[in-house]
Structures are given as structure tokens and as C-alpha cells.
Amino acid sequence: MIEIELPDGSKLTFEKETSVKEIAGRIAKSLEKNAIGALFDGELIDIHTPITKSGKIRIITQKDSESLEILRHSAAHILAKAVKRLYGREKVKLGIGPATEEGFYYDFDLPVSISEEDLPEIEKEMENIVKAKEFFRREEITREKAKELFKDDPYKLELLESIPEDETVTIYWLGEDFFDLCRGPHVEHSGMVKAFKLLSVAGAYWRGDSRNKMLQRVYGTAFWKKKELDEYLTRLEEAKKRDHRVLGKQLDLFSIYEEAGPGLVFWHPNGAIIRREIEEWVEKEHERRGYQRIYTPHIMKADLWKISGHYDFYKENMFFVPVVEHDEEERLGNEEVPLTCEEIEKAHWYAVKPMNCPGHILIYKSQVRSYRDLPIRFFEFGTVHRYEKSGSLHGLLRVRGFTQDDGHIFCRPDQLKEEIQGVLDYVMELLTTFKLDYVMNIGTKPEKYIGTDEAWDHATEALIDALKERGFEYNIVEGDGAFYGPKIDIAVLDAIGRKWDGPTIQVDFNLPERFDLTYVDKDGQKKRPVMVHRAIMGSIERFIGLLIEHYAGLFPTWLAPTQxxxxxxxxxxxxxxxxxxxxxxxxxxxxxxxxxxxxxxxxxxxxxxxxxxxxxxxxxxxxxxxxxxxxxxxxxxxxxxxxxxxxxxxxxxxxxxx
RNA sequence: GCUGGCGUGGCUCAGGUGGUAGAGCGGGUGACUCGUAAUCACCAGGUCGGGGGUUCAAGUCCCCCCGCCAGCACCA
CATH class of the missing domain: 3.40.50.800 (Anticodon-binding domain)
Structure with a gap:
């Protein structure tokens, strides 16, 4: 006897195994017709999946957002089948093909490369499958049979290996000549996938690991109605017009020059006005909130970065400057000669700062600090340079030289929560002033970390409590903290919905240790202060880039270059x-x-x-x-x-x- | 960094199958003295991202490098 509880609390009973279709039919004929799938005990299933145990159910129709996930996942399978047909069943090895927030994709490994010009042809083949109204059929199989079925699909075999022992292995057929290892769910038949479009192709590492082979990923999206698809595509077009790189040129705000170096920003007079207005506001706000303004140098000895640990953990991303004693005689009129090995060996090395913390720490250390002095809050518009990988550069949003509204708080452990709240309040003031959409994430202890578990717990708790007390929604991203401490990252969305980290609050157990920071406590003992790295905007470049897209170039009057x-x-x-x-x-x-x-x-x-x-x-x-x-x-x-x-x-x- | 695509005057873009580059906007000059998203005329701007190669001849084909775009990876 199976008991199924509906969202309104009422219950239906069945003698033996049942399905969403049957349950829906009991409720109403129309629901039976409209049911796309269901959420059964929190799990998305399709209308034919056998239900063998009691549980809570919510039937999903086109009106529910979950139905899109089912539709798109099905579209991904249709895509895979089409690609197999066009490029050869044997030659195409399938990766994975899930639904995403905005659509779906499928990863393929095949000998030829697919280009965007090939997409219409693939779409056409997909159309054929749609017209044929082929059924998606779920089948539970044994592992042995699965291994046999996928013996020529190395990626599927690998996936098979990672399915937990106690989980049922299922495949989904699409018509009689295509099946895929998949836990579903899917729509009833391919004819339901009417409004879809392939959007782009790009490389993607198998299992998201850059040590693995790169597969070809085809992106697409699907909706229930053609109209919704068209609206989505127009929205995408509109969003592209808000691109800060386009508007930056049109409004004469900034530029980046190939001859000067990628990721290095030049602010034109118009852009500089916007930047100045924001900086002035942010600076006053810092003063109001008890921060002391400081300045630190752009380059510092490499040895300092060894103490801080950046040299070990971050040197791939740092710019270094050798200071060489030139033999002037020898080099006279011959400046083009590169440095010799000996010169490089003898050079004194400086590093261009990728972060401002060591500078702030030196100032903290410049005198003996009493518990009465804490918290000490230092603030600087710190211009840093990081050698970011070429492929990650993106207009103002990811650059190699940028200025942070950077601050470091040195406090006693008992002050930590209050300090974090102070920063949060400030961040909220910023986000509401500019009316930005954001997502908050807490990053917890990663696999490799330093500091005691006790300290981690204390700090993580302080972050969560601070957020809770302020009533913020947040996600916990396990293991996403820095190796030196937990953090809150706040991501702001760009025009097409990509997330970019802006404001950040990071607790640090590492640097106070490495630099042997102390304060003299009430009892006369030297104690270790806690350090908080925090940036309100994050990078000014990124922040303004996001603002340009947010306002679509039409700045509020106080920021408008010409008012x-x-x-x-x-x-x-x-x-x-x-x-x-x-x-x-x-x-x-x-x-x-x-x-x-x-x-x-x-x-x-x-x-x-x-x-x-x-x-x-x-x-x-x-x-x-x-x-x-x-x-x-x-x-x-x-x-x-x-x-x-x-x-x-x-x-x-x-x-x-x- | 990886996969794919792209790189033509300040900007946006045309330039089948190879034979030494076009337009609009912008800029300059002159005329017009004008009411809520583009007045007209004339002129000056490029050797086609950089380097090498194939060829009688390359913007157009091949190779290397640089940069940009999408995605992936990275983003203590």
C-alpha cells in the first residue's frame, strides 16, 4: 500500500506501484494531460517513473519553473541524438548534457570541430527528431548491462563508476536508436520540445578539470512557447547593448591598449569623473565609519612577500621587478641587450604588489598596540597588479591592474562579530545606493588550511551570526574559504547575468601569525589580534564596469560626466x-x-x-x-x-x- | 592557460574563386541662423594587428606571434 501526500495535505492511496501520470489522473483529467513531471520527496521525476513507496508529491506543469528544467534536459538529449546522427554514431563520444539556469548544453568528443555555422544544420536534425515525436523511455538496468551498453563510451563508463553503489542505474531511450546514461527526468516525447535554439559552441574540460581533455560544448536554450523563446533572445540582444565595453567606447569613458598591455585600464576624462565621484563618496564614508586613511608603495622587496606567503602561494600571479647594477660602459648605446644570467642572479628583486595587506600590516607593526587601540581600521585606495591568465581578462570586470577600496581591521577576537557587522552595514549602504542585485556566499574551511579548528569555527560562526542578525539571505559554499580563513563574498550581476565578486569580507589567521602581530591586553600579556580583509566595492574598475551595465550607461545625475x-x-x-x-x-x-x-x-x-x-x-x-x-x-x-x-x-x- | 571564432581609416562595417582598398558616422573648411534624435557641399584620413612564407602578384592562401570575443579552467 502506497500513500501519496499532496501539497494541500490530502492523501491518495494506491494498491501497488504507481506513477505521476496515474496520480495526476486521480486528481483531474486535465492535470493528467498537463503534468510534465513531479517533485517526489524533493526529487524531480518524470510522469512514467514508477513510484514504489509512500511520499510527498507536487505535480509539475508548464506553469512551474521546474518544468523548464525537464524540457531543457530533454532538449539536450535531442541535441545529442542529432549530433550522433550527423557526425557518426561511432565517432561521437558523449560527455554530459544537463539543463542550466538559462538553457542546456551537451559536451561532445568528436574528431572534427563543430563551428557556429554548423549549428543550423544540427538544429534542423533536431527538428526532425521533434517532428517524429519520439518517446523518452526510462529503463532501469544493472551495472553489468550498463558497462556492456557503454563499452565504447569512455566518458559514460567513467560516470557509471561514480554512481554510488546503492543507486539504481537508469538509461533513457529516445526513439529506438538512441539511449543515454541519465537519471532523468524527461518530457514524454520529443514533440513537446517545440521552441528551442542552439546558441554557441565552446570548449569545456571533461569534468571541469583542466588536466582532462577538452570537449566541445554546444549551448542552447528551450522554452515551452515560441514567444517565450523569442522574448529571451530579444532580452539577450538588449543585454548586449548594455555591455560596458561597448558603452565605454560610446560614452568615451575608458580604454585598454594593445600596445600598453592587456588588462591595463586608461580612464578618459568622462570615466575619471565617475570614478572620482564614487571615490570621494566612498572615502568620506570610510572616515565616517572610523577608518584611517593610509598610503603604501606600489613595489616592495620580494623578501617581504616571502614573509607574507604570497611568494609561495601567489607568485604565478605576480609581476616582479629586478633591480640590476648595470655595467654602464658595456651597455653604452646598447640598451636593447637583455639581462644576462649573472645580472639576473645578482639582481635585487622587488614585486609589484598584488595586494595591500602587507603594507597595512607594516604600519600596524610600527608601534606597540594596546587592547585599548583596537579595533584599528586602515583604509587605502590600493592599486594592485595581478598577472591574470590571458583567457580570463574581460573589459573592466577582470583586469591586470586595478584599485581596491581596501581596508584591514585589526581587532580582538571578541570584537570580530561587531566588526563584521559594521562592514556588512557599509556594504549594504553601497548596494542600496546603487540599487544593485547581488548574491551573498559564505566560504568555509577548505581542504588545505592553516589555523586551529577552534579559530575557524569561531570565525565562521561570527560571519554567519553577523549575516543572520542582519537578516540577509546567503549561501554556504563549503570549502570555498581562503586557506587563511573563512569569508563572505558578495557577487554582483552583469548585464547578461554573469556573477562577479565585488564586496568581500575575509577573516585571516595567517598573516597576524606570519608577521607576529600583537597587542598588549589588559593583563599585560601580548596577544594575537584577528585581522579582517575587506573591500566594499572590491575593485573600482570592476565596480564601475558593473555600474555601466546596470545603468545601461545612463548614470544617475550625481555620476553623469556631463550633467x-x-x-x-x-x-x-x-x-x-x-x-x-x-x-x-x-x-x-x-x-x-x-x-x-x-x-x-x-x-x-x-x-x-x-x-x-x-x-x-x-x-x-x-x-x-x-x-x-x-x-x-x-x-x-x-x-x-x-x-x-x-x-x-x-x-x-x-x-x-x- | 585551453578549445573555437575574429582582427580592414578615430568608430561601425563592405571588400565571390588572390591582381596593389570602399561606405556611413566622426574630424577639418565653407554655406545655412535653424525650435526637441541627424542641414548641405567640399577636403583630409587606411597598405588592411605584427612577422615570415607560397606566388609574376596577397587584405584575400600557409605558418608563427600579439590582441579581442564566447565558453572552460583560474580568480589564497
Missing amino acids: VVVIPVSDRYLDYADEVYARLKEAKIRVRLDDESGKVGYKIRKAELMKIPYMLIVGEKEQQSGTVSVRSKREGNLGAMEISVFLDKILNEIKEKL
Whole structure:
């Protein structure tokens, strides 16, 4: 006897094994027809999976988001079958093909490489499978049979090995000539996968390990309705227009030069204004929150980085500078000669700082610290350089030289939680000021770590408590902490939904130890302070990159490089336009006068393209009445108003950071 | 770093099967004196990412390097 509990608490009983289809049929005929699968005791199953034990069930229809996962997973199988057909059943070795948040993919190992031009052909073959309405059929098999079936599929065999002994092995058929090792679930038949599209191809390491072979991954997405697919594709197109690399060029914000080096950012005047505004705000905020501003050098002796441990753990990512005693005579007129081995050996090595912590620590150590002094909070706009792998560079979001709003807190263990909360509050102030979407993750103790378990527990608890008390949602990512301590990372999303770490709070047991940091406690004993690394924005470059995408280039007025442009209707009104310009300039508004010849429409177009918040049109009428006609980038034409009225409006907007 | 794709004037992009480069925007000059996303005309800009090779001849074919894009890996 099997008892099935429905979400409303009611129960259905069955004599023997049943299925989602049967259960749905008991509830309503329409549900039987619409059921895509179900969540049974938390596990996603399809409508034909035999249910042999009692449990709680929630039937899934197209309305439930889980149904998309089932649909996309099925689309992945259709893709695999199509690729096998086109490229040869024997030649194509299958990797894995799961559904993802936005779609699905399948990894293939095959002798020829698939390019994007091949995608339409594959789609066509998929269409054929869809039209044929082939059924997905689940089959439970023994391990021995599985090994036999997949004897020519090395990747599947490997997967088979990793299925726990007590788990049932299942394969899914799609039609009569294709099967795949898979735990499901799937839709009933391929005809249900009507709205799909293949999007891209890229390499992906087998099992996500760079020591393994790289397979070819085909990405695609699928929806229940063609309309939803189209909407998704348009959304993707729109998102691409928000790309900070595109907008950075259009709005003349920053650039990166091949001849200067990849990942090294040049801030143009417009971008520099945005950066300065943010820096000034962040700096004041730090002062308000009890941080002391410091400055530290860009290069420091390599030996210092040996003490800190960076040399051992991070040198792959560091830039080094050899200081060589040149033999001037020999090198005269011959600067091109590279360093000789002897010179390199004799050189004194400096390292360009990849982080600011050692510098801050030296300042902490510059005097004896009392427990009364703690917490000590140092802050610096620290410009660091890291040799990031070439393939990971990405506009402003991943660079080789960047500036952190970096701070280090030195405190007593009993102050840790409060300090973390202080940082969290600050981070929230930032995120709400810019209205950014984010995800919070706690990284816990990794496999390789230093420090006592006790200290780890204390610190991890402090992080979790701090988050709980502030009522934040967070994920715990086991083992994602730094080797020196647990951390909270806050990821901000870019235009197309990729996550980038921004704000971070990291507890550190390592550096206080390595640098032998102490404070004198109440009892006169020397004790070890706890150190917290924290950045509010993270990297300013990344932060602004994300802001550009977030605002789609239309910055709030306080950040806009040009806040107002005055547009005279013709040269005749230049004098009056000048007067208006001067009034605004006087009020410290970033204003420009468009005194070039040309029609009003053209000048407005230029201002619109540069996404300038306000355009003030002045001509005969305005001159007569001492007003300006205001056109807002956001709200359109606002009509004429007194200059002072406009000034109040915009000054308030700037003050409120709207 | 890896797989695949791409790299033409400041920007965006055209340049079948190899025969020494085109457009629009932008820039400069002149005319127009103009009311809410592009006034007209003329002019100046490139040797085609860099290097090597094949060829009578390469932007166009081959090789190496650099850079960019997507994804993967990395991101204490």
C-alpha cells in the first residue's frame, strides 16, 4: 500500500506501484494531460517513473519553473541524438548534457570541430527528431548491462563508476536508436520540445578539470512557447547593448591598449569623473565609519612577500621587478641587450604588489598596540597588479591592474562579530545606493588550511551570526574559504547575468601569525589580534564596469560626466545661453554649452547619444522670459521653467544621488 | 592557460574563386541662423594587428606571434 501526500495535505492511496501520470489522473483529467513531471520527496521525476513507496508529491506543469528544467534536459538529449546522427554514431563520444539556469548544453568528443555555422544544420536534425515525436523511455538496468551498453563510451563508463553503489542505474531511450546514461527526468516525447535554439559552441574540460581533455560544448536554450523563446533572445540582444565595453567606447569613458598591455585600464576624462565621484563618496564614508586613511608603495622587496606567503602561494600571479647594477660602459648605446644570467642572479628583486595587506600590516607593526587601540581600521585606495591568465581578462570586470577600496581591521577576537557587522552595514549602504542585485556566499574551511579548528569555527560562526542578525539571505559554499580563513563574498550581476565578486569580507589567521602581530591586553600579556580583509566595492574598475551595465550607461545625475548641456536654438541666442551656462557653472553643475552650428534636433541627438541627463534649450521665448526649456533624458520634454527652479531640482537630485 | 571564432581609416562595417582598398558616422573648411534624435557641399584620413612564407602578384592562401570575443579552467 502506497500513500501519496499532496501539497494541500490530502492523501491518495494506491494498491501497488504507481506513477505521476496515474496520480495526476486521480486528481483531474486535465492535470493528467498537463503534468510534465513531479517533485517526489524533493526529487524531480518524470510522469512514467514508477513510484514504489509512500511520499510527498507536487505535480509539475508548464506553469512551474521546474518544468523548464525537464524540457531543457530533454532538449539536450535531442541535441545529442542529432549530433550522433550527423557526425557518426561511432565517432561521437558523449560527455554530459544537463539543463542550466538559462538553457542546456551537451559536451561532445568528436574528431572534427563543430563551428557556429554548423549549428543550423544540427538544429534542423533536431527538428526532425521533434517532428517524429519520439518517446523518452526510462529503463532501469544493472551495472553489468550498463558497462556492456557503454563499452565504447569512455566518458559514460567513467560516470557509471561514480554512481554510488546503492543507486539504481537508469538509461533513457529516445526513439529506438538512441539511449543515454541519465537519471532523468524527461518530457514524454520529443514533440513537446517545440521552441528551442542552439546558441554557441565552446570548449569545456571533461569534468571541469583542466588536466582532462577538452570537449566541445554546444549551448542552447528551450522554452515551452515560441514567444517565450523569442522574448529571451530579444532580452539577450538588449543585454548586449548594455555591455560596458561597448558603452565605454560610446560614452568615451575608458580604454585598454594593445600596445600598453592587456588588462591595463586608461580612464578618459568622462570615466575619471565617475570614478572620482564614487571615490570621494566612498572615502568620506570610510572616515565616517572610523577608518584611517593610509598610503603604501606600489613595489616592495620580494623578501617581504616571502614573509607574507604570497611568494609561495601567489607568485604565478605576480609581476616582479629586478633591480640590476648595470655595467654602464658595456651597455653604452646598447640598451636593447637583455639581462644576462649573472645580472639576473645578482639582481635585487622587488614585486609589484598584488595586494595591500602587507603594507597595512607594516604600519600596524610600527608601534606597540594596546587592547585599548583596537579595533584599528586602515583604509587605502590600493592599486594592485595581478598577472591574470590571458583567457580570463574581460573589459573592466577582470583586469591586470586595478584599485581596491581596501581596508584591514585589526581587532580582538571578541570584537570580530561587531566588526563584521559594521562592514556588512557599509556594504549594504553601497548596494542600496546603487540599487544593485547581488548574491551573498559564505566560504568555509577548505581542504588545505592553516589555523586551529577552534579559530575557524569561531570565525565562521561570527560571519554567519553577523549575516543572520542582519537578516540577509546567503549561501554556504563549503570549502570555498581562503586557506587563511573563512569569508563572505558578495557577487554582483552583469548585464547578461554573469556573477562577479565585488564586496568581500575575509577573516585571516595567517598573516597576524606570519608577521607576529600583537597587542598588549589588559593583563599585560601580548596577544594575537584577528585581522579582517575587506573591500566594499572590491575593485573600482570592476565596480564601475558593473555600474555601466546596470545603468545601461545612463548614470544617475550625481555620476553623469556631463550633467547638463545648454543648447541655443541659434547663434543669436549664444549670449543668453552663455548666461545660463555661467549660472549652472557657478552652482558647480557639470555643464557644457553646445555652441556649434547646427539644428536643435542635431544637438539634442548628440546629447541623447551621450546619455546626458538634462538638455536646456534656449531661444527667443526663453531669453524674453528668463527661463530654460528642460528636456530630461529620462522624462522627456518638461517644458519651460525659471533657471532657479531647474537649479533646485537638479541640485536636489545630485544631493539625493538619484 | 585551453578549445573555437575574429582582427580592414578615430568608430561601425563592405571588400565571390588572390591582381596593389570602399561606405556611413566622426574630424577639418565653407554655406545655412535653424525650435526637441541627424542641414548641405567640399577636403583630409587606411597598405588592411605584427612577422615570415607560397606566388609574376596577397587584405584575400600557409605558418608563427600579439590582441579581442564566447565558453572552460583560474580568480589564497
